[in-house]
Amino acid sequence: MLAFTIKRTFQSFIVLLVVGLVAFSMFRFVGDPVDNMLGQERTGADIERLRGVLGLDQPFPVQYFKFLKGAVQGNFGVSYRQGRPVSEIISERLPATLELAAVSAILAVGIGFALGVFVAIRRDGWVAHTIMTVSLVGVSLPTFLIGILLIYLFSVELNWLPSFGRGEVVMVGEWRTGFLTKSGLQALILPSITLGLYQMTLIMRLVRSEMLEVLRQDYIRFARARGLRDRSVYFRHALKNTLIPVITVTGLQLGSIIAFAIITETVFQWPGVGLLFINSIQFVDIPVMAAYLMLVSVMFVAINLIVDLLYFAIDPRLHVGRSGGTG
Amino acid sequence: MVEPVLSVRNLQVEIPLRKSLLRPVDNVSFDIAPGEILGVVGESGAGKSMTGNAIIGLLDRPAHICGGEVWLRGQRIDNLPPEAMRRIRGKGIGMVFQDPLTSLNPLLPIGAQLRETISEHLPVSNDEAAARAIAALEEVGIPGAARRVDAYPHEFSGGMRQRVVIALALCAEPGLVIADEPTTALDVSVQAQIIVLLKRLCRERGTAIMLVTHDMGVIAETADRVAVMYAGRLVELGPVREVLSAPCHPYTIGLMASTPLASQNRKRLNQIPGAMPRLDALPPGCAFQPRCTSAREVCGQGVGPDLTAGDGRAACWFTQAVSA
Ligand SMILES: Nc1ncnc2c1ncn2[C@@H]1O[C@H](COP(=O)(O)OP(=O)(O)O)[C@@H](O)[C@H]1O
Ligand SMILES: [Mg+2]
Numbered sequence: 205m206l207a208f209t210i211k212r213t214f215q216s217f218i219v220l221l222v223v224g225l226v227a228f229s230m231f232r233f234v235g236d237p238v239d240n241m242l243g244q245e246r247t248g249a250d251i252e253r254l255r256g257v258l259g260l261d262q263p264f265p266v267q268y269f270k271f272l273k274g275a276v277q278g279n280f281g282v283s284y285r286q287g288r289p290v291s292e293i294i295s296e297r298l299p300a301t302l303e304l305a306a307v308s309a310i311l312a313v314g315i316g317f318a319l320g321v322f323v324a325i326r327r328d329g330w331v332a333h334t335i336m337t338v339s340l341v342g343v344s345l346p347t348f349l350i351g352i353l354l355i356y357l358f359s360v361e362l363n364w365l366p367s368f369g370r371g372e373v374v375m376v377g378e379w380r381t382g383f384l385t386k387s388g389l390q391a392l393i394l395p396s397i398t399l400g401l402y403q404m405t406l407i408m409r410l411v412r413s414e415m416l417e418v419l420r421q422d423y424i425r426f427a428r429a430r431g432l433r434d435r436s437v438y439f440r441h442a443l444k445n446t447l448i449p450v451i452t453v454t455g456l457q458l459g460s461i462i463a464f465a466i467i468t469e470t471v472f473q474w475p476g477v478g479l480l481f482i483n484s485i486q487f488v489d490i491p492v493m494a495a496y497l498m499l500v501s502v503m504f505v506a507i508n509l510i511v512d513l514l515y516f517a518i519d520p521r522l523h524v525g526r527s528g529g530t531g
Numbered sequence: 532m533v534e535p536v537l538s539v540r541n542l543q544v545e546i547p548l549r550k551s552l553l554r555p556v557d558n559v560s561f562d563i564a565p566g567e568i569l570g571v572v573g574e575s576g577a578g579k580s581m582t583g584n585a586i587i588g589l590l591d592r593p594a595h596i597c598g599g600e601v602w603l604r605g606q607r608i609d610n611l612p613p614e615a616m617r618r619i620r621g622k623g624i625g626m627v628f629q630d631p632l633t634s635l636n637p638l639l640p641i642g643a644q645l646r647e648t649i650s651e652h653l654p655v656s657n658d659e660a661a662a663r664a665i666a667a668l669e670e671v672g673i674p675g676a677a678r679r680v681d682a683y684p685h686e687f688s689g690g691m692r693q694r695v696v697i698a699l700a701l702c703a704e705p706g707l708v709i710a711d712e713p714t715t716a717l718d719v720s721v722q723a724q725i726i727v728l729l730k731r732l733c734r735e736r737g738t739a740i741m742l743v744t745h746d747m748g749v750i751a752e753t754a755d756r757v758a759v760m761y762a763g764r765l766v767e768l769g770p771v772r773e774v775l776s777a778p779c780h781p782y783t784i785g786l787m788a789s790t791p792l793a794s795q796n797r798k799r800l801n802q803i804p805g806a807m808p809r810l811d812a813l814p815p816g817c818a819f820q821p822r823c824t825s826a827r828e829v830c831g832q833g834v835g836p837d838l839t840a841g842d843g844r845a846a847c848w849f850t851q852a853v854s855a
Contacts, residue, residue: 422633429587431618431622431651
């Protein structure tokens with residue numbers, strides 16, 4: 205168990221180093237921030253001075269090392285656009301994204317699992333058929349289109365829910381939350397559905413197919429032959445075996461919820477890190493882009509690590525060194 | 532005569548397919564007395580598993596019983612509602628499947644699988660169910676049962692897992708066990724042990740066994756009576772010694788000639804020429820007639836013979852005429 209965790213942590217570390225290199229390379233190869241920051245009326249001296257301030261005049265390895273050192277400390281330098289530390293900007297924006305992603309993830313995993321199990325158990329019923337047909341829409345429509353359709357229906361036509369922003373937010377310590385006000389919660393509904401719908405349908409369809417596969421297994425037959433109740437057969441025997449193949453994909457999907465948040469945040473003008481990223485692309489604000497990239501990859505890696513550990517918790521076959529089998 | 536524990540009457544199973552209607556079990560009738568071991572033989576695809584699954588009510592859609600009756604200790608069970616049938620599975624009829632590697636849930640300790648089965652069928656406390664689970668493992672010869680009750684299936688070898696499967700099949704004390712090729716997937720070296728174990732446990736409890744197997748040697752040593760199936764029909768049924776030493780049906784005769792038996796010193800084994808017909812292309816009359824050396828005109832006509840004619844040993848016009 206310990207060796208396994210150490211190995212996985214080490215792998216994660218390598219992944220982050222590589223992503224760090226990519227993020228850092230942007231500094232060298234994507235646009236020239238000095239152009240943007242100084243505008244039209246600049247002198248050669250201005251450019252040199254700014255390069256010195258930003259550290260852009262130093263050799264590549266030195267810059268990379270400084271970047272890594274800063275990144276580990278959560279220091280990504282100063283935003284070219286806002287002139288403030290990136291870490292400050294990000295930590296202001298992060299709660300919005302995390303709250304949106306968390307609600308979407310709960311929707312996607314909770315409803316996706318429940319529906320998946322339902323359509324697997326009642327696979328020949330008309331309800332299950334209807335759900336499966338409707339879910340095709342969820343998988344095939346692009347996120348921004350779903351967002352726009354929801355806005356059109358619930359904001360423009362029915363005028364029930366806000367079409368942009370976070371509503372009223374409350375500071376809880378450093379954390380700016382929308383969970384505590386009515387308008388904050390209302391503002392969460394459409395974006396989180398938009399963000400979670402694709403993942404939800406995907407998880408549902410995956411749970412369904414894996415569960416049907418598990419239900420064909422001999423041990424399910426044998427559980428039935430022993431006279432166990434349907435409830436026990438489905439939820440005690442089948443569901444747990446369904447989890448194993450589903451967990452990996454679900455982990456990846458949760459990671460992509462963070463990534464896809466860029467689109468949803470743009471559609472709903474949601475003041476999170478995704479929107480920040482889009483805005484910083486327009487301005488070639490590379491420190492912000494690099495920090496965002498690192499942040500997303502840290503989350504991906506963390507989710508993967510958690511998935512691996514969950515695997516371990518669920519599947520006893522991975523536990524080596526228990527009372528060995530003889531026979 | 533004592534009341535049979537299981538009585539199957541004219542059982543028919545059909546599988547409606549898009550283009551055809553298959554009859555994997557056709558007009559099968561037999562009884563099993565309490566404590567008796569009925570061996571069921573026949574080549575692959577003869578309908579042995581279908582018969583067993585139909586009896587225990589676990590046919591996979593679209594297969595279903597379309598005729599006949601199944602009686603368990605005087606209760607008709609083929610038309611029971613699902614919940615009533617569920618209660619009979621495990622408690623009235625136990626089942627042992629072919630492959631012990633896949634019969635056990637890999638994510639649950641074997642003890643948990645035993646306890647849930649015991650608690651489902653017997654009015655016992657949790658503590659008592661736990662104690663019985665350990666006792667059941669001891670009885671099937673799992674060394675260190677009290678210690679290994681919380682082990683997972685993958686921690687046991689194939690032979691040990693089949694012992695666990697047998698413990699599971701017997702733990703609610705059914706009067707009948709259907710064992711569908713219980714040793715086919717096992718190492719040759721442990722096959723005999725498993726059969727001996729199954730036989731001993733059932734004798735101790737007075738449990739009857741419907742033992743499906745390919746192995747004539749196992750039948751010879753274990754079964755009281757033997758039923759021979761061919762293309763979904765029962766072609767011969769009788770006491771094991773008589774059927775093995777003096778088979779009546781040409782198919783059984785061919786089967787005996789093609790199986791090596793320790794007790795019989797055959798110079799060479801003769802395969803029956805041809806193959807069992809597919810279910811969607813059954814010949815008229817007797818299904819074995821195209822391969823039968825004794826076939827006459829009558830064999831290819833009508834609905835074919837059944838066991839109820841003649842002396843009830845074999846479904847064959849030829850032997851029935853001979854013995855009549
Ligand atoms: N779903 C199905 N569709 C068509 N034929 C089937 C299906 N399931 C089983 N069969 C046929 O039913 C017959 C009986 O199978 P089975 O009872 O498993 O044979 P056995 O156990 O004697 O080897 C076989 O010929 C098999 O091809
Ligand atoms: Mg079979």
